[in-house]
Amino acid sequence: MDKKYDFQKSEKQLRIFWEENQIYKYGQGKERPVYSIDTPPPTVSGTLHIGHVFSYTQAEIIARFKRMQGYDVFYPLGFDDNGLPTERLVERDKKIRAGQLPRSQFRNICVETIETYETDFRGLFQKLGFSVDWDLSYQTVSSLSQKISQRSFLNLVKMKKAYRKESPVLWCTQCQTSIAQAELDTLELESSFHYLNFKTSLGDLLIATTRPELLYGCVCIFVHPQDERYHKFIGKMATVPLYDFEIPIMADEMVSMEKGTGAVMCATFGDSTDVSWYQTHQLPYKKIILPDGTISGEVPYIGGLEVNRARQRMVEELKSRDLLVRQEAVSHSVAVHERCGQAVEIIPSNQWYIDVLTEKDRFLKAADEISWHPAHMKKRYQIWVENLKWDWCISRQRYFGVPFPVWYCKECKEPIFAEEDQLPVNPLEEMPGKACSCGCTQFLPEEAVFDTWATSSVTPFINAGYGEDFDRSKEILPMGMRNQAHEIIRTWAFYTIVKSLYHTGEIPWKDIMISGFVLAKPGEKISKSKNNSSNSPLALIETYSADAIRYWAASNKLGTDTFFSEDEMKGSRRFLTKLYNAAKFTIMQLNDYEQKEEFDPETLLPIDRWMLERVSETTGVVKKLLDDFEIGQARHEIDDLFWRDFCDYYIEIVKERLYQPEKHGVRERYSGQYGLYYSLLGILKLYAVYTPFITEYIYQDFYRSHEEMLSIHQTIWERREANKIYLEFGEQVKELIGTVRKEKTEKQLSMKDEIPELIITSSKRFREFFKATKLDIQACTGAKKVMIRS
Template identity: 30%
Template sequence: MVIFNPEDKRYSHLKGKTAITPVFGKEVPINAHPMADIEKGTGLVMMCSAGDLSDIRFFREMKLEPVIAINKDGTMNEYAGLLKGLNVNEARKKVLKILEEKKLLVKQIKTTHRTPICERSKDPIEFIAMPEFYLKQIKFKPKMREFAKKINFFSPQSRQILLDWIDSVSIDWPISRRRYYATEIPLWYCKKCSSPVLPPKGGYYRPWKEKPPVKKCSKCGGTEFRGEERVFDTWFDSSISPLYILKWSRDDKFFRSAFPCTLRPSGKEIIRNWGYYTILKCYLLTGKCIFKDHWVNYHVVDEKGKKMSKSKGNVIDPKEILDKFGAEMFRLWTVVEGDLTRTDFRCSDERIEGEGKFLTKLWNISRFISMFPKPKTPGKMKPTETDKWILKEANTLVKLAREKYEKYDFHTPVTKIKHFLWETFASHYIEMVKSRAYNQERTFSRGEQDAALETLYGVLETMLKLLAPVLPFIAYRIYMDIWGRDIHSEKFPVEQSYKTGIPTAELLDINSRIWKAKKDRGLSLKADIQQVTIPEGFRCVGEDLKQAHHIKELRYGKKLEIIL
């Protein structure tokens, strides 16, 4: 059929008429249809049986009977007439030659076409109509949209990928394939009447090489059968995975108590197949939505930003990464490099190796703290204002980690925990309380010293528990060495309240400026400072600052002043 857009006045006079094909001399009806693009080419479009997906959709919509002129081997068949036996490219060249010989070729120009190609061979794909098994899905699109809006997506932006796919579905699901390797369709057919034979459920069958489970056809009495050679679409198999996990049809009590599945983790590229088809198939079998949450990850791409593919030869072998850097370093990198639920990021050996510095830092922090005696009765000491400040900062991370982990967000809390441990805890708090923890000059009371030790151990213990889901091995080793217990059997930290008015940014600025002043004068950080004036609001941490920076005279005023 030849079509033009209903709004295209140039061709309205052709509606209801017929065109004659120049090579075969067949009459083709002309009609108006919105699929024709006024701005594209001449505005007239010849819709054939299987030129591309648009043709296929058009034929299905118009309920036209397709004429397939291409064999499975890519050669033209009897419907192609004088082109029979030629491959597709040869047939195209011959058609062009015939048009030239008949002087019917008005103009010949190079144009760019959107042509589907094979992902691996890059050869053009030709569509051929073949009988397949289909599972109804069009009628269930409203229910699928309802479920897509009901499921919690992490991150929420991934929900649109599923909604867009549901909207694009225009035919029922073809669940059979003609491949060598896949799950066989368990069917046999009577050679006499073609009646199908189904085997008992629960087994795995290979009809193409096994005998059927019956000796005679129940309809005609035939005794010869042929096995089904087609196989199932991969997603038809894997879409049953959550029901298998929930022991559906095998343990009703377990199924009822465990339904629905809490989580479906998947890559963004398979939301439209594994995610969608699982929701569809499980709904058809149970009448319910199978998932509560859908955790979607984007891709780790190569260093040039390209998706890894065996055919492109740019696949980075994860075993090589693990052998080179270890699982902890690689896992930490995947968490802090970027939010993989929102965007792709590039694989970089240099950046993976860089995360090893934090693991070393964590190990060294733990070794330093473990040099001091552990508090015998944790929670009994009264923390100083300096201790309250760091405990408040740590508990902010406990709250953040609980909230984000429950939403499958590891990037946000771990990035902040990493910064806290390295910068705030190690670089500032530990430096501020070293003198109190050692207390060699007996400047502090025993209670103040014990408060420092309890805080050091307490913050380390909390941070290890927060990091354990991401750094399970190093967290286990450190925790076992210090506390003698398996950290993965411990309870997750619970947020506690610590009231202090110490502003973190200003306190860190005071430390940094004092250290910088010494460095600028070429002095050791342990060198004495004659006099320092700090803002009045920091009087409560004054003694820790005085001892940490070796200040001979500490005064309080409106702003920081340093006299070396």
């Protein structure tokens, strides 16, 4: 081994070695059972940051672990490169606006842009040592993905689970598109209650509203049926201030008697409660807010103004006419679009939906059929499903996305759906292959595209080639694992479960592994859109090594958020140096080591057996933890084995025996060599899932000439129960040596200083073990004389 480990040279060489020898090639389950992983395709919306490294590395560790348990691991990594996030990236990078260019020209620019980003993404993951089979890679904008997405949609239409209707929809006025409930965030904003008197035949009815710009859209006033203050008003009419038209006063249990004055104006539409009342009570619709975020020109006083300016203008008008009773500062939650932070409006629009509300019980039951890691993340999913208020709106009024395979008849307006053999199809460029049932042959194309989640939700089917000639659904579905961040439980996890249940009747994966975030500051995650990460992953790899970053990424409890500082790399660097030096020392003692077929491991000295049993014990514990996806706790178990048992104790105990066979005996030296060989190999196998480069380097430098497998990553972890008697003996020896070390420290002696006599009190059970270890203990403690007594 080199005097010092050159990670920059070694990591590059080993990446080439893995690729040339197809170490991570998926074998289609021909020789081993399949373990399939549904990896999140990173969204092409900016540069990858340390947060991606953190979560993706945790999942990659599981892929390596499963491979070393004997599985044929199906491990793809795709790219989510269609839809609004990619559009916004291209607009930002190229300083253009999608709507100002021909769609085909904008699409070409998007394709060129994503190619550059995806090359960078792939390069980063490769430098991190990801054991991905890149032949399985995919793009959500590719022809295959489009075909499978469109096939999914058409099947849902046939099942009557996908439908189109004109109804109130969540709308982002900045992105100029409909959005789904799952794309909402909430912000706590400072606002004002504006108190207004609505005239009735029984006197004034005082109402507080935060949205006076919607006065012209008032269609009703609601009070709670049990609110005694307003019993007499129910069924009467009220006059809207400033506009002087009448609206009915009605009762509904959704009214909060404590909020405002307890009497609420319903306008079309201020919030989702207005929508519910509009639908339940069959109220009229009055157009106020337009798709571009301005007020309709038909609205007196404020027509044509942007919403916030219209609110200010309305307050001014009310004040000038002495119609504003008072104002009161309030803080309230406002729904905003997660992509841009713009406050969301609700407007009527013709959109495509997938029915999720009628199957909520089915989706809740599915949560119990999936193992959640950590377990408490299941509750987030359940709360989301229980609180769904809208069907899933899947159409977006955008440009770069998967087209709907739909046209509309010019005569009867009925939708015409593409045939299977037309997929993938772009209705803007192609026409249906048949006439409408009414006989008309002229059609209008659907111009909307799928919500990006409508494509991402079929990643298990894209991986399986669902419905294609090479369909491997039986091979990989349901998938073994889905890994993802906790923020997209309500989107990616939920939508994938929906699609899987509808299409196959089964859950999409058996386990779901939920990672935490890397935070830029308390409460703010590092994200591509905010560009709030100061640490470039590539620069960190160049400075500290991929192994160092991976070792750090495995330090946290699953599902918990963390901060990142370059100081974290000091611990990683210290570990890698320690592992390299320990391996170098071990291999120096094994220069003349040869595996003897006739050697019986039962004849090993007890302390050598202890070390091997500790490796077996730790392997069992780590396997159980990694089966539960607890990579942080598992790494700490390996660290304890390596730092304490192997380095602090075992190496120090056997050192003299290796150096001085003339004193200890040739057979005894071989026992120590055997113990070192297999304990280090076992430790390297355990660390291989965390730090693949340095463990492979050590394996290739020495073990490759002794072991059968070409790569350490093709080896299998040992599976056997550890012998407890040797484990107990080892703990006694550690306690003994630890006591001697403590005594020397307290007496300010060097660890090399001799002590005249060491008396060991042993039970009959371990007496022979201590006798066989006497010379090792004597050498390790510096004792001139060792006495063993009962």
